[in-house]
Amino acid sequence: MAGKVLLIEDEPHIVEAISFLLERAGWQVFTHSNGQDAAEVAGRIAPDVIILDNMLPNKSGIDVLREIRADATTSGKPVLMLTAKGQARDKAAAEEAGVSMFMTKPFSNQAIIDTVKMLAQ
Amino acid sequence: MARSLVGTRIRERRRNRRMTQTALAAAAGISPSYLNLIEHNRRGIAGRTLQAIAAELDTDVAALSDDADFVLINRLTEAAKMDHSNSAEIERIEEFVGRYPGWARLLLQVSELSQQQREKLRALTDRMTHDPFLSETMHQILSNITAIRSTAGILDSMSDIPPALQQKFLANLRSESQRLSATAEAMVDFFDTPTEEAATSAANTPEAQEFWSARGYYLPKLEAGETTIENLLENTGSQAATNSQVLRQSLERYERIANTLPVDVFIQSAKDTNFDALKLSQTLKVPVGSILYRLAHLPPEPGFPLFGLLECDMSGAVLFRKEIPEFALPQYSSACPLWPIYRAFGRPYQALQSVLEMPTGGRLLTYAYAESAGPDRYDLPGLLRSTMVFTSDPQAFPATRSIQPPILAGVHCSVCPRKACAARRIDYILA
The missing domain is CATH 1.10.287 (Helix Hairpins)
Structure with missing residues (x-):
């Protein structure tokens, strides 16, 4: 087992595709679909890598990231943020909030596997 | 004001007829050297001499007159000044128009068409961005x-x-x-939806919007008396901005409010009152509308929340907008009808304090206030302008117990997932 990944994303078909890819690569994948209690879920699962979509229902990805960084149990976890092109302002805010890396949608399957592996090292 | 081009026109017609200066001067009863001065527009010409020259050139006095060319010269000069490369020989524009009036008119047409296209492109770009x-x-x-x-x-x-x-x-x-x-x-x-329609539906012209956005909605030199509104308008780098009445009026309003609420005093008072618009109004004895405006026109200050601002008239058309990074405003009207900026029209001169909860979960503290937008008249109902400032900075939020529950709002129905919202007027288009 490579480790634990928490995928916070509200698009179910993206969740299914990424989960399938990462599980085949040996990761144990946990999923969550809204921003409201995402940080709390991250604290409970203690994943090795968190994949966080920027636009989530109830709370933005950046707000979730701030909460993750503010919690001692998750503050050091690598966070890969999924963004769309043209969200330059969001990127700047996410960098300020302590994001580890961005990945711009749409991305290749191999890119997300490689990035998660790199972040976990 | 352009100088007279009668002489240039006389010279062109004389040359076209292959006539010498000496012959024309003799026919007009003047010396060749004086005619030379006239042809180079260094001496005026009128009366009998002009009539004699016109007759000798087989034309009439009106064809040699300046009226039409003055307009052409002024408009071409304006167009040339908008070209930042400064490649046009503006000092020779009179000669150009006098010698080649047909080409000059064509150039003006092309220039004006180009300007119109630029405006359309700017409106479209703005729309795409915001x-x-x-x-x-x-x-x-x-x-x-x-x-x-x-x-x-x-x-x-x-x-x-x-x-x-x-x-x-x-x-x-x-x-x-x-x-x-x-x-x-x-x-x-x-x-x-045609772009032109959208571009003209709002009074916040692109020129005014660009001007304020480029300067961070704060003009320290104007506040310090180191520059004037005229200077600011002349140095916008855009003829359209320089001529914009909307921009001029917004600058006059800014100057008025800045004079009433000096920046240092205002910032300190805002901190002392925890950025509460009503308390600020009472402390500084200034109407709430001016307080809201000033909150969004300040230098970046550590420990001071960033306030955005939206103003609209009674038709809902946007008059002024300042975004903050956490909250994209619609460029034109048709925003979420639950925003307090619209509710304020129903309660003029009452400050409204609300918290909006957006579909993403983010919260905004808002203050809204509607007040008179112009002088009262016997023959017209009072015109109101509504102003709303907003911030997502938690330090500006009052204690929970002193504020109503948040309003579940959005930005625009078409992108708002609150499908059961009573205020919905357009379907949520995202599948």
Whole structure:
């Protein structure tokens, strides 16, 4: 087992595709679909890598990231943020909030596997 | 004001007729050297001498007159000044217009057409950049494409997927394709709305908007008396901005409010009152409308919340807008009707304090206030302007117990997922 990944994303078909890819690569994948209690879920699962979509229902990805960084149990976890092109302002805010890396949608399957592996090292 | 071009026209006509200066001067009863001065526009000409020359050149006095060319020269000069390369020989414009009036008119036509196209392009670019509908739709499209690409990649590259899972992924592909198609159609419908209509529907002209945005909504030199409104307008780098009455009026209002509320005093008072608009109004004895305006026109200050601002008239048309990074405003009207900026029209001269909860979960503290927008008249109902400032900075939020529950609002119905909202007037277009 490579480790634990928490995928916070509200698009179910993206969740299914990424989960399938990462599980085949040996990761144990946990999923969550809204921003409201995402940080709390991250604290409970203690994943090795968190994949966080920027636009989530109830709370933005950046707000979730701030909460993750503010919690001692998750503050050091690598966070890969999924963004769309043209969200330059969001990127700047996410960098300020302590994001580890961005990945711009749409991305290749191999890119997300490689990035998660790199972040976990 | 351009100088007279009568002499230039006389010279052109004389040359076209292959006539010497000496011959024409003799016919007009003047010396060749004096005619030379006239032809180079260094001496005026009128009366009998002009009539004699016109007759000798087989034309009439009106054809040699300046009236039409003055307008042409002034407009061409204006167009040349808008060219930042400064490549046009403006000092020779009179000669150009006098010698080649047909080419000059054509050049002016091309220049004005180019200016119109620039304005349209700017309006379209602005719309693409700021429209919340487009932003949400692009996100939706990219999400659809991401799901399709990932799923197709799995099906294409992995041959050992169990049949049931293969069927599941194929169904996902079909579903995402349909959603992508629906979203793309909605986007096409959106672009069917003419840009010109959108661009002219708001009073916040692109010139005024650009001016304020480029300067961070704060003009320290004007506040310190180190420059004037005239100077600011002359140095905008854009003729359209220099001539904009909307921009001039907004500068006059800024100067008026800045004089009433000096920046240092205001910032300190705002901190002392925890950025509460009503308390600020009472402390500084200034109307709430001015307080709201000033809150959004300050230098960046550590420990001071960043306030955005939106103003509209009674038709809902946007008059002024200042965004903050956390909250994209619609460029034109038709925002969420639950915003307090509209409710304030029903309660003029009453400060409204509200918290908006957006569909993403983010919260905004807002103050809204509607007040008179112009002098009262016997023959017209009072015109109101509504102002709303907003911030997402938690330090500006009052204690929970002193404020009403948040209003569940959005930006625009078409991108708002609150499907059961009583204020909904347009379907949520994202599948």
